[in-house]
Amino acid sequence: MNAFRKDFPVLSENKYAYLDSAATAQRPVQVLKAVEDFYRTANANPLRGLYELSIKATDAYEDARARVARFIDASSSEEVIFTKNTTESLNLVAYSYGRAFVKEGDEILIAVSEHHSNIIPWQTLAKEKNAKLVYLYPNEKGEYSLDEVKAKCNSRTRIFAMAQVSNVLGIPKPIKEYAKIAHSVGAVMVVDGAQSTPHMKVSVRDMDADFFAFSGHKLMAPMGIGVLYGKKELLEAMPPFLTGGEMIEYVTEQSATFAEVPHKFEAGTVNAAGAVGLAAAIDYLENVGFDFIEKTEEKLTAYLLDELKKVPHITVYGSDSYKEHVGIVTFNVDDCHPHDVASILDADKVCIRAGHHCAQPLMQFMKVNATNRASLYFYNTEEDVDRFLTSIKNVRKELGYGS
Ligand SMILES: Cc1ncc(COP(=O)(O)O)c(C=O)c1O
The missing domain is CATH 3.90.1150.10 (Aspartate Aminotransferase, domain 1)
Known part of the structure; x- marks a missing residue:
């Protein structure tokens, strides 16, 4: 024991x-307590109020962002966007980056072993843009050879999206090598980290991921909090995904300018208790x-x-x-x-x-x-x-x- x-x-x-922890992990009391403490002692709408309690809520939320940035080795917390889960994070990339930068005739490269969350957003994008979805196929063990990746990455490839660990076969992939190939043809490397972050040390800088998505609930955080990491210059060049409160700078009757990253991508009241729970889960994980x-x-x-x-x-x-x-x-x-x-x-x-x-x-x-x-x-x-x-x-x- x-x-x-x-x-x-x-x-x-x-x-x-x-x-069944690959579906969702169990939560330790330390995470449950952190969520309860947030609601008991710091509950107000974060990023909105000017009074002490709201500032406490904002600080707790932004501290959680900084904790996530350290956990995945991002250069700054501005590169960390809170979402609902991996699925929403990948959709954010497909809708925002994809619709802005993928054009007719371009190619999106993915693996056949991807979770539907890392297939359907690209299928939808490819159909909308008349782009081509190209698949990689694994050997018996679940490995994708660098030769096949090289053969299928070309000047038309705009996006290469791959899970760091498959939720069916489990095998970890050499993402750093794949990212080098993607970058050599000018494509962005999108990494689904849903099954890797709970089990292994991740460095988005070392693997040189352009985007990296994961879900809190698979690493013991509450359900309903997820993360999208993106390189700052890419996030800044992207249009907003969801629109509404909190993600704006100035709004007139007919137009709007948007907040800086990461808030540009966090429309509406945020899941601050979830973020606090995620920070507590990361503390727990790193303590283990x-x-x-x-x-x-x-x-x-x-x-x-x-x-x-x-x-x-x-x-x-x-x-x-x-x-x-x-x-x-x-x-x-x-x-x-x-x-x-x-x-x-x-x-x-x-x-x-x-x-x-x-x-x-x-x-x-x-x-x-x-x-x-x-x-x-x-x-x-x-x-x-x-x-x-x-x-x-x-x-x-x-x-x-x-x-
Ligand atoms: C590899 C992988 N990607 C994406 C997801 C989707 O995660 P979520 O349902 O938390 O969005 C899962 C969930 O099982 C997964 O295993």
Whole structure:
């Protein structure tokens, strides 16, 4: 049992073996308390009032922005925009940057393993602009070769959008190498960090991402707060995304000028409590430490993968190396629909994900309709994995197969 588990109310009585952290993480009491404290002691509309309480709310919100900037190693907090989630962050880039800078005949390069959040905004943009959406395809392990990336990046490529870690295959990508290729042809590199930020140290400057999106809820923050990082000169050149209160400088009956970045992209009352919760989650995460997170996840993933492979009638997808799974193990049980598998596990209070994982083009590429996914985080234990294994060994019998 690791020392951090007691901080998580949902896990504290060991009722559930929670193996669905890639969908959303559990929250520690420290995050819940930070949100409660904000509402108890600093609640007013941030960025609007001139009185002490509103200034407190504004300070808490802007301190959270600075905390995020340090977390992802941005050059300044002006490059950090608060959104609802990864999906909204990627839509912001597609609607604002995409509509301003992508023209007919241009190309947008993405991977077939992307989450729908990193496909549909580009599909929509490509249709609207008569641009072309070009796909990269992985090998069995889930890797995309630099040769294929080089072959598909050309002078027409305006945007290259890729997840740092796939939510199905888990494998981390060499984004820094991809960004070099994107930049060599004048394209911008958009990185979906939804599955990387909870598990590994990220430096947007080192990988040279032009845009980087992530969701707070996958790293223990409240739902409804997300981040878009963008290089300042790009954000400044982009038109606003949503419009209305807070994002303006001066408004007349027929026209408006807009606020400076990042506020230009934060229309309406902001989610200050969410931002404060995100800062608390980042503090918690960094206190646990990425060393501990990586070691714990590697150990548990190795155990889960090794034992799962011994179970007959199981197919595991992606790399053979536990190190490349980032806590994500996607699999199928022969003849059993993933929804049935997840329901049987649910009866044993084992929580896993089943379905297409918002990655239908990848499912089509892998020639499966759906899969199961167990995903681990540092608060999981060997006992969670044992409960999963005991339950999974029972699935085919439950469904009436002899073995
Ligand atoms: C790789 C990846 N990208 C994007 C998303 C979308 O995140 P959200 O639903 O928080 O916007 C997810 C969520 O599972 C994801 O795993």
